[in-house]
Amino acid sequence: GAGVSQTPSNKVTEKGKYVELRCDPISGHTALYWYRQSLGQGPEFLIYFQGTGAADDSGLPNDRFFAVRPEGSVSTLKIQRTERGDSAVYLCASSLTYPDRERGNIQYFGAGTRLSVL
């Protein structure tokens, strides 16, 4: 079946602009995660959804970042007033179960959206 799909694959924007990044998880997966990966670093947690609600948004760096998942499937990560430091690859992952209910919860990752803020 189809994996996690992220669009666009690349996004170039200017400093101060607003961007939206989309994630389409594996069908039937209840949990969805957003990570940010900077060059030479591992994925850094941003936010995690159980269904439609954000169960943990402790990784969002500031209030310019916001994510929604209105119908419990597709999610959109929104970044306002982009800054050059926001440039990174934004990864989305999904899992069949919630991580607090399955000890060995496995995440399935999309290929990411490479965001470049000029």
Place this chain on the structure above:
Amino acid sequence: AQSVAQPEDQVNVAEGNPLTVKCTYSVSGNPYLFWYVQYPNRGLQFLLKYITGDNLVKGSYGFEAEFNKSQTSFHLKKPSALVSDSALYFCAVRDPLEGGSYIPTFGRGTSLIVHP
């Protein structure tokens, strides 16, 4: 707090030789440990995990990892490397104690290069 370290940015090995990619961790209790692999322009793919039980865990593509509690390590190994194993490898840890994070912490990654 949970943390994980991958001390090598890059590992070079000749095809057919055994390979080891190192990972050490720090958690309050007994850890949940994971290895993921990332090929260019692809998402991270799950390789294997340790939750409990046998310290030697076998995973996809002939990889295995050994959990060593005394050394707080979870090194990834393969007896005979293939050129196609060349990729970026990430170790991740999750602290299962109540109140701990449900989200794994990932290491910085180790680039494995297998030479023909």
